[in-house]
Amino acid sequence: MSTMDLHIPREVSSLRQQVTDRLRDAILYGAFEPGQKLVERELCEQLGISRTLLREALQHLQAEGLIVNVPHKGPSVAVIDAQEAREIYQVRQSLEALAGEGFARNATDDQVRRLRLCLNYLHTPDAAANMLVAKNGFYAILLEGCGNNVVGQMLTQLNNRVTLLRRVSLAKQGRLPETLKELGAIVDAIEARDPELAGRLCAQHVAKAAEVVAGQFANTTEPNRKPEK
């Protein structure tokens, strides 16, 4: 490389950023149930920060669609219903096709290699333990190499929102072999540098996932769920 990168990242600090990230993780990894009310005072104590800071972080997460806020009732974790899930998966289908296509077209050979390695790792029992994290690694490489950061941001947002449907990931466990086969086909198309095929396979992959989610919703129908007081 011609010039060395001497940049020192200062963004590691910024307490607010840390708070936002922590809260986001807490929501995504299930520390709070969807629909659960978030009480400011409690969160302040748990995080050891002031209300000022907490409320700024909440605003950020609200803009990301992870929490909703009813005036004078307080924020609560967003709830994804069947309709919204359908819509999200439809959009994901378009965007992941775009990402896959872009990756096959623009990624460096090294990125393609790393994608293949990541896929191999997904086959190991080690990955099966925490599939969520492992699969996120795969997507991270895909989004990094697709040559379009914007699509990455959008997909990350959408992904976070579907992650709120955590019961879904359980259903995915049984589908793991198929999932891996589909991902394998995608990587094959990428290695062959066939953008059109890669994009189509990505779209199909998301479509399959959407079916599973839809089925899950059909089962989990709760005719008259009582809000716990």
Added chain:
Amino acid sequence: MSTMDLHIPREVSSLRQQVTDRLRDAILYGAFEPGQKLVERELCEQLGISRTLLREALQHLQAEGLIVNVPHKGPSVAVIDAQEAREIYQVRQSLEALAGEGFARNATDDQVRRLRLCLNYLHTPDAAANMLVAKNGFYAILLEGCGNNVVGQMLTQLNNRVTLLRRVSLAKQGRLPETLKELGAIVDAIEARDPELAGRLCAQHVAKAAEVVAGQFANTTEPNRKPEK
């Protein structure tokens, strides 16, 4: 309609919401230049609110990608460079195709009628005066009727970000006749209830707009722009 809507919207209040909206409009409609530094104290005075509230609003807009924040240097209006513009238009192309396709498939006859009316209005000299608002009306109907709110949210975000490139809209003025012709073709396809065609035409329309923007960027090349101190 079977049931009357007695809902009284309380969201009209919420000072924070108003502040956020005002700031967003101010940024989008050009009260601030892209890249301009936003000084908290000044904004507080101009808006007549406390720093607490202002900073919450800024967090929200930051999450929307309209402002960026460098720690201890303060927030500033986001700047879109050529690369990012390309990426945004690429994503828009996919999503507007999705919206157009969905509209042709799912919109009510009344919504189709309103879309046609809006297009007719766009031909009047009255609309030419403030094309920005008029065109937003067209998109609002499209997004409302496409049966997918999520794609609406995503496109709104993207649209806001390209609006930061206001010089672009000037370039569009000369392209107005073509624009109207393209929109006309889209509405035709929708009235014919041909989702596949409508989607393709939407994608083409965005692609054309992207070309214009790209050309504009090529002209506006500023080899060594000095940051004004």
Added chain:
DNA sequence: ATTGACAGATTGTATGACAATATGGGAGAA
């Protein structure tokens, strides 16, 4: 002209305060 240090300005975070609104519970009526 360059370096260095200092003063002022701005942001980052915390605290306390008070008004507005929501919530739960009890007193009283049917």
Added chain:
DNA sequence: TTCTCCCATATTGTCATACAATCTGTCAAT
């Protein structure tokens, strides 16, 4: 008993203030 109304309490919405951390521009010294 059950329902209704009202109130005490809790929580949110917003503000003012304070202080530490950091940036920025200036001015002196070399």
